[in-house]
Amino acid sequence: MKIGLFIVDDIFIKDQIIVFLNLVSSLGLDIRDFHIFIKQPRKNNRLTNEYRDIRFPAKYYIEKIQILIMRKMLTTKLASRWVRISNESTIHQIDSINSSTTVTLLSEQEIDIGFFINFDEIVKNDTLLKIKRTFNLHNGLLPNYRGCQPIVWQMLNNEKISLMTLHVMTTSIDDGDIVFECPFNINYKKGVFLNNVQSFKSIPSTLIFGLRKILYCTAPFTRQDQYKIQTQYFKRPSAQDTRKVYFKG
Known part of the structure; x- marks a missing residue:
């Protein structure tokens, strides 16, 4: 069996x-x-230009410095462990998930199960067809918070707890059947960056128990329309949307 993990090059994701x-x-x-x-x-x-043109409160800049320090420390700490992972698994560097070179690579590799983890591209149908079963990790409540960067919208709506949601991936955004949900707290003493990092700590548990269900459970996954909750789709938050978070808490 071949299992694909699709990630952006981020040390916090690599850690998990x-x-x-x-x-x-x-x-x-x-x-x-x-x-x-x-x-x-x-x-x-x-x-990027929009963020540069807006003045944020001090809390935002302090958190950016914290994140920068955390990244540097974690990069040093994990260097040897990532080398071991690279030696024991197979690493593929890709440019875009939908590029012709990536689609060709996926055709050659014949991935049985694919997990997209905090991925930053919409995956097109031609790409999805190259993976036998495809799933997505979304750090937000579904079907309440479909779309980009749900942490921002959840904080603006005063949510106290959220879920790392593993769901079936389809050509529509965040609308597939739910496989597994792992809770995490939203901390209003922290901002968007640190709450995102906190949510990433749910990735290992979500993948382990989700994969256990995928491989060994015969019960069907949960359809999102079985929740008596209004489905909402949120656009990518603007700099002004993010700025509002830092005046809360």
């Missing part, structure tokens, strides 16, 4: 992937069963 891969033996799997597909984070020059 290492934790997860150290647990896969409990499912009768081996680290050599995994292929990790890594791409660079997508740049959004319009949004």
Whole structure:
């Protein structure tokens, strides 16, 4: 069996992937069963300029410095552990998930199960068809908070608790059947960046128990329309939306 993990090149995500891969033996799997597909984070020059033009409260800038320090420390700490992961699993560097080179690579690899983890691209149908079963990790309540960066919208709506939601991936955004939900707290003493990092700590548990259900459970997944909750889709938050978070708490 080949299992694909699709991630952006982010040290906080890599940290949790290492934790997860150290647990896969409990499912009768081996680290050599995994292929990790890594791409660079997508740049959004319009949004970058928008953030540059808006004055944020001090809390925002303090948190950015905290995140920068955490990244540097974690990068040093995990360097040797990531080398081991690279030696024991298969690492693929990709440019875009929908590029012709990536689609060709996926055709060659014949991935049985694919997990998209905090991914920053919409995956097109031609790409999805190259993976036998595809799932997405979304750090927000579904079907309440479909769309980009749900932490921002949940904080603006005063949610106290959220879920790392593993769901079936379809051509529509965040609308597939729910496989597993792992709760995490939203802390209003912290801002968007630190709450995102906090949510990532739910990734290993969500993947382990979700994969256990996918591989060994015969019960159907939960359809999102079985929730008596209004479905909502949120656009990518603007700099002004993010700024509002830092005046809360």
